[in-house]
Amino acid sequence: MTDQLTGREPEVGRARVRKEDARLVTGRTNWTDNITVPGLLHIAILRSPMAHARIERIDVTPALERPGVVAAYTGRDLAEGLGSLPCAWPVTEDIVLPEHPPVAVDEVRHTGDPVAVVVARDRYAAADALEAIDVDYEPLPPVLNMEAALAEGSPLVHADKGTNRCYTWPLATGEDYATVRERADVVLRRRFVQQRLIPNAMEPRAVVAVPPDTSDQYTLYSATQIPHIVRVMMAVVTGIPEHRLRVVAPDVGGGFGSKLQVYGEEAIGLAVARKLGRPVKWTESRSEGYLATHHGRDQIQDLELAATRDGRLLGLKVDLLADMGAYLMIVTPGVPLLGAFMFPGIYKMDAYDFTCTGVFTTKTPTDAYRGAGRPEATFAIERMMDELAAELGMDSVEVRRRNWIGHDEFPYTTIGGLTYDSGNYESATDKALALFGYDDLRSEQRKREERGDPVRLGIGVSTYTEMCGLAPSRILRDLRYGAGGWEAASIRMLPTGKVEVLTGTSPHGQGHVTSWSQIAADVLGVPFEDVEVLHGDTRTVPQGMDTYGSRSLVVGGVAVHRAARKVVDKARKVAAHLLEASEDDLDFADGVFSVKGSPDAHKTIQEVAFATFTSHDLPDGLEPTINAEHVEDPEAFSYPHGTHLCAVEVDTETGRVRIRSYVCVDDVGKVVNPMIVEGQVHGGLAQGIAQALFEEAVYDEEGNLVSGTMADYLVPCAADLPDFLTDRTETPATTNPLGVKGVGEAGTIASTPAVVNAVVDALRPLGVTDVRMPCTPERIWRALRDARSARPEEGSS
Amino acid sequence: MTRISVKVDGTAYEDEVEPRLLLVHYLRDRLGLTGTPVGCDTTNCGACMVDLDGKSVKSCSVLAVQADGGEVTTIQGLASADGEWHPLQRAFHEQHALQCGFCTPGMIMAARDLLRENPDPTPEEVREGLEGNLCRCTGYMNIVRAVLAAAAEERRHQAPEPGAVAEHAEPSTAGSGAPV
Numbered sequence: 017m018t019d020q021l022t023g024r025e026p027e028v029g030r031a032r033v034r035k036e037d038a039r040l041v042t043g044r045t046n047w048t049d050n051i052t053v054p055g056l057l058h059i060a061i062l063r064s065p066m067a068h069a070r071i072e073r074i075d076v077t078p079a080l081e082r083p084g085v086v087a088a089y090t091g092r093d094l095a096e097g098l099g100s101l102p103c104a105w106p107v108t109e110d111i112v113l114p115e116h117p118p119v120a121v122d123e124v125r126h127t128g129d130p131v132a133v134v135v136a137r138d139r140y141a142a143a144d145a146l147e148a149i150d151v152d153y154e155p156l157p158p159v160l161n162m163e164a165a166l167a168e169g170s171p172l173v174h175a176d177k178g179t180n181r182c183y184t185w186p187l188a189t190g191e192d193y194a195t196v197r198e199r200a201d202v203v204l205r206r207r208f209v210q211q212r213l214i215p216n217a218m219e220p221r222a223v224v225a226v227p228p229d230t231s232d233q234y235t236l237y238s239a240t241q242i243p244h245i246v247r248v249m250m251a252v253v254t255g256i257p258e259h260r261l262r263v264v265a266p267d268v269g270g271g272f273g274s275k276l277q278v279y280g281e282e283a284i285g286l287a288v289a290r291k292l293g294r295p296v297k298w299t300e301s302r303s304e305g306y307l308a309t310h311h312g313r314d315q316i317q318d319l320e321l322a323a324t325r326d327g328r329l330l331g332l333k334v335d336l337l338a339d340m341g342a343y344l345m346i347v348t349p350g351v352p353l354l355g356a357f358m359f360p361g362i363y364k365m366d367a368y369d370f371t372c373t374g375v376f377t378t379k380t381p382t383d384a385y386r387g388a389g390r391p392e393a394t395f396a397i398e399r400m401m402d403e404l405a406a407e408l409g410m411d412s413v414e415v416r417r418r419n420w421i422g423h424d425e426f427p428y429t430t431i432g433g434l435t436y437d438s439g440n441y442e443s444a445t446d447k448a449l450a451l452f453g454y455d456d457l458r459s460e461q462r463k464r465e466e467r468g469d470p471v472r473l474g475i476g477v478s479t480y481t482e483m484c485g486l487a488p489s490r491i492l493r494d495l496r497y498g499a500g501g502w503e504a505a506s507i508r509m510l511p512t513g514k515v516e517v518l519t520g521t522s523p524h525g526q527g528h529v530t531s532w533s534q535i536a537a538d539v540l541g542v543p544f545e546d547v548e549v550l551h552g553d554t555r556t557v558p559q560g561m562d563t564y565g566s567r568s569l570v571v572g573g574v575a576v577h578r579a580a581r582k583v584v585d586k587a588r589k590v591a592a593h594l595l596e597a598s599e600d601d602l603d604f605a606d607g608v609f610s611v612k613g614s615p616d617a618h619k620t621i622q623e624v625a626f627a628t629f630t631s632h633d634l635p636d637g638l639e640p641t642i643n644a645e646h647v648e649d650p651e652a653f654s655y656p657h658g659t660h661l662c663a664v665e666v667d668t669e670t671g672r673v674r675i676r677s678y679v680c681v682d683d684v685g686k687v688v689n690p691m692i693v694e695g696q697v698h699g700g701l702a703q704g705i706a707q708a709l710f711e712e713a714v715y716d717e718e719g720n721l722v723s724g725t726m727a728d729y730l731v732p733c734a735a736d737l738p739d740f741l742t743d744r745t746e747t748p749a750t751t752n753p754l755g756v757k758g759v760g761e762a763g764t765i766a767s768t769p770a771v772v773n774a775v776v777d778a779l780r781p782l783g784v785t786d787v788r789m790p791c792t793p794e795r796i797w798r799a800l801r802d803a804r805s806a807r808p809e810e811g812s813s
Numbered sequence: 814m815t816r817i818s819v820k821v822d823g824t825a826y827e828d829e830v831e832p833r834l835l836l837v838h839y840l841r842d843r844l845g846l847t848g849t850p851v852g853c854d855t856t857n858c859g860a861c862m863v864d865l866d867g868k869s870v871k872s873c874s875v876l877a878v879q880a881d882g883g884e885v886t887t888i889q890g891l892a893s894a895d896g897e898w899h900p901l902q903r904a905f906h907e908q909h910a911l912q913c914g915f916c917t918p919g920m921i922m923a924a925r926d927l928l929r930e931n932p933d934p935t936p937e938e939v940r941e942g943l944e945g946n947l948c949r950c951t952g953y954m955n956i957v958r959a960v961l962a963a964a965a966e967e968r969r970h971q972a973p974e975p976g977a978v979a980e981h982a983e984p985s986t987a988g989s990g991a992p993v
Contacts, residue, residue, distance in 0.1 A: 041898065042902065047850055049850070218949050267914070270915060302852065525914070692909065699950045727857055734948075737952060763952075
């Protein structure tokens with residue numbers, strides 16, 4: 017749509033190619049591992065080969081004899097200057113909060129727990145010297161199974177705490193669940209397992225710590241999503257005063273939650289730089305990262321769904337066990353609770369009962385992974401809706417229709433206590449069904465079944481919503497989170513007419529530089545090309561809450577919008593003076609202030625900026641700047657939704673799954689850049705499908721990570737994934753001025769249940785009611801074999 | 814230490830290297846050519862792909878000494894001398910085939926090798942041809958689009974006569990995702 021008066025096409029809504037790309041496609045990148053400074057030393061970290069053991073003796077002195085080795089430290093050597101790594105989300109008053117030293121002192125609690133640090137002149141020398149370190153371990157029993165860990169007499173991950181139970185967090189809303197269940201015609205019970213996943217951002221983590229420079233600040237470069245949070249937390253952990261610490265997230269190669277973390281290696285880097293007065297670098301190898309970078313998901317979900325015979329939901333009961341791993345990282349305990357409010361999904365019901373118990377095990381800690389709590393919740397309810405449809409012999413779309421919130425019922429306060437501001441599930445679903453060819457596929461499915469085709473067709477439905485825009489700070493207070501959920505932006509109007517946007521978000525692939533330029537350009541009426549967006553450096557952008565949880569656009573993008581509006585408001589005062597008119601008599605459009613009725617009397621916003629630069633002619637008391645900043649604390653979460661449909665062909669002889677088609681219609685509200693949105697959806701789908709079909713972090717009974725390299729953990733490649741058919745409906749959010757809802761996690765949240773529902777749908781006529789993720793050929797083959805042996809009258813085993 | 818001479822992105826180098834030094838570390842740490850990143854330690858991800866004597870190789874699994882006497886092209890040497898991007902670089906940009914961009918150097922080098930062998934691939938051939946390169950951001954669909962777009966452009970560029978018809982469907986740039 018073009019502005020009728022000016023002919024200027026709005027930037028918001030345009031598929032702008034990204035400003036970020038030029039450096040990235042030509043290799044002129046600035047990854048943390050690229051950074052070098054004079055005198056740089058390299059850190060290598062010796063890690064525990066055992067899941068659980070006491071360190072009886074450790075001697076790093078032989079490493080010091082190795083060529084090029086400058087220093088070597090045990091956990092005890094470093095403990096003096098380093099506190100425990102922080103957990104910012106103590107979800108209950110009585111939560112068990114174990115100590116978490118960056119380098120283990122007396123005891124190791126997962127394979128990969130750091131035990132010693134070597135500092136050498138190059139990365140090869142540092143790695144070589146690790147083998148010279150002597151460690152005597154006294155093995156302790158590993159704790160690997162959550163249910164066994166909670167049983168009386170289980171070995172303990174943290175003996176001083178007397179329990180492996182980290183916390184229990186209950187929520188009960190609506191009517192009493194037990195009473196509601198009495199009324200039910202159907203009560204379904206299922207156990208689903210969210211397997212442990214490894215996030216696998218393509219850029220391994222890296223840290224460069226530089227001792228104080230001319231500004232007397234330490235500089236920490238880190239491949240992180242959260243430079244601002246890291247700064248605060250590193251000040252606490254290392255004792256370096258916050259104002260003497262600068263944290264920079266340079267080019268960051270993906271995160272997916274794995275770089276939403278405050279890591280021991282960041283503390284180690286600063287501690288070593290402080291001890292030696294030399295800059296140091298640590299870069300993880302991929303296999304090291306599989307042990308040292310946090311994992312995701314890992315929940316056992318016990319679910320009970322009560323419904324009437326005609327398919328109306330009455331109540332939902334959720335009992336979760338959530339694996340914390342060995343320690344609590346920055347938001348480990350809170351991740352399952354991000355799902356607590358989302359298990360009811362888009363559906364109406366009378367009672368909801370939720371309990372989550374966090375459990376310590378001797379595994380790598382878990383924490384946020386794309387979707388963080390919401391994929392687990394969505395998986396559970398969407399699988400249950402299909403189970404209910406099957407139980408009642410009802411179409412799986414129809415059972416959803418009977419229960420979802422109607423488009424005319426918004427705003428709607430759910431049983432989980434969230435108020436969904438807007439949505440149109442009917443519209444997204446109808447569009448998706450048409451694109452998918454739902455009826456034709458159902459018909460083909462029946463034909464294949466009738467003729468006993470060994471390759472069965474399955475259709476999976478997932479009608480999801482999620483909560484984005486983390487987060488209204490008061491809600492975070494109520495959830496006992498340790499910080500607010502605001503985001504900051506400031507805008508500098510430069511004398512030459514160019515514009516700098518400083519954002520507290522910290523993009524690592526999301527294209528904020530492009531999208532924020534579009535937002536600012538529209539409000540200010542300046543060319544897209546004249547806007548630069550700066551981020552990821554606490555010296556440049558002193559205030560920020562960083563990037564995770566699909567929050568950046570909804571909170572940070574809105575902050576940019578509002579900061580730009582403040583610039584215009586300030587500029588209006590100056591323009592009124594320059595044009596000798598009253599503020600009320602000024603129009604502002606397309607970057608130009610003009611006097612109503614006298615279109616020849618005008619000033620561009622750039623001219624106004626220059627007038628404040630010279631300041632030669634400003635009225636008394638008017639501050640000579642039109643720069644502005646805004647800190648946005650969202651009033652509510654936002655609720656993107658959509659309908660995802662997946663058709664799979666399952667070869668019942670080999671267990672192989674082929675995704676035949678995948679259609680999704682997402683409603684992410686207003687869209688700033690449709691190309692970027694589509695890209696986010698694609699990538700999200702790939703990760704959600706990967707959980708359904710390919711990926712799992714597997715531990716053996718000793719607690720070794722068996723899927724410990726990229727050769728053993730199946731990150732899908734191009735040949736493993738299909739083309740996606742994506743489309744959108746657009747129901748604007750009513751809780752922010754841009755009408756945006758967030759899109760970073762939608763694809764991941766929606767797709768996992770769509771795929772698994774499709775796999776189960778294909779096999780249900782053969783007696784299969786569930787397949788544990790990932791639905792590998794082996795698991796499908798076994799599920800079919802078990803189903804056959806459970807129904808001997810229908811065939812041989 | 815072993816003496817090697819190798820030409821990288823058009824510049825000749827002579828260096829003493831440890832025999833165990835990986836080519837990728839030689840490029841990154843000795844020559845400062847950090848455009849080629851390291852994404853794994855098991856030769857799975859392909860982020861470190863470069864061209865060695867006309868074939869794409871994962872430079873984390875080649876020793877610097879093995880490149881002795883050879884010619885290496887990295888992502889940093891793909892653009893022409895006057896800075897004009899390679900068609901694949903343009904296509905990746907225009908088709909939004911990168912998000913974080915970490916896999917992009919390897920992905921582009923692998924695609925370049927693929928198109929040398931098969932200038933007119935089907936989408937399936939592109940997917941299979943890029944099996945050795947992992948991307949965690951894009952879901953690959955736009956990468957496939959980009960490779961097909963670059964292939965079409967190169968064919969147009971090399972077509973003997975104007976109006977030559979591409980054998981395979983060109984990627985769609987229509988719809989909501991069309992770049993401007």
